């Protein structure tokens with residue numbers, strides 16, 4: 001039976017994952033020494049086991065070393081395979097050098113993960129200039145997609161929706177969701193001027209004024225993309241939008257500011273947040289069960305896609 005080991009902050013998600021998949025839930029201990037260095041101890045026996053370390057990688061820097069140490073300890077103590085289950089995968093947006101001298105952080109981050117784990121499983125990584133995780137990661141990387149779950153939630157909760165993408169790159173989710181919900185869709189156009197500054201152009205939406213706009217995006221970070229899109233929809237006389245995101249990072253005042261202009265905001269539980277309404281554990285459990293049964297899937301075949309917006313978008 002697989003052993004699920006949560007890194008701090010991922011305990012509830014890991015418990016759901018273990019329950020969904022019928023896996024054993026283990027424990028590890030971490031703390032800091034007085035000098036600030038990390039201490040990691042595996043409290044479950046990993047020898048001869050397939051071990052899944054569960055760690056959402058939102059705001060990864062403070063906890064990253066203990067994750068690498070935990071993976072190393074699992075291998076050292078005889079685990080047959082060590083998988084990283086990261087519902088949110090970090091450092092995907094700095095995928096090119098936008099200004100001279102910048103570190104293209106997606107690459108060294110992928111190298112570090114690849115050297116510590118045997119496999120990676122994640123949900124909707126921000127693939128923009130990389131066509132698939134196989135371009136970046138040297139280990140088998142399985143990508144799962146949340147669009148069917150977003151569609152299920154919208155179909156159950158929002159009558160008469162208009163599915164809206166805030167930029168062209170969100171088109172993949174928008175099309176997949178609109179087709180499943182059986183609703184019309186529209187894509188707006190975004191120009192990013194800075195980390196917290198975006199402009200959104202909107203076509204004439206007068207004919208959709210009787211529908212509830214549902215804004216869909218992969219990531220909400222500063223929230224500016226969704227806030228600006230919502231503002232433009234309101235200018236056009238549409239009702240307050242519902243915002244549905246895969247990864248709700250909601251930096252600083254993003255959530256409070258977006259709340260001012262939205263009817264409702266929901267996210268998947270890839271990043272722990274009060275907006276979590278869509279559970280990912282069942283699809284991740286199915287992916288882990290497939291590994292166990294020797295049907296691992298591969299990252300390109302699992303549907304990795306290009307065309308999503310980058311950090312610069």
Ligand SMILES: O=P(O)(O)OC[C@H]1O[C@@H](O)[C@H](O)[C@@H]1O
Pocket residue numbers: 093167195196198217218219220221222223224225226308309310311312313
């Ligand atoms: O506008 P914020 O919330 O900062 O950033 C999120 C946006 O930036 C893009 O990379 C994402 O795909 C999303 O559209």
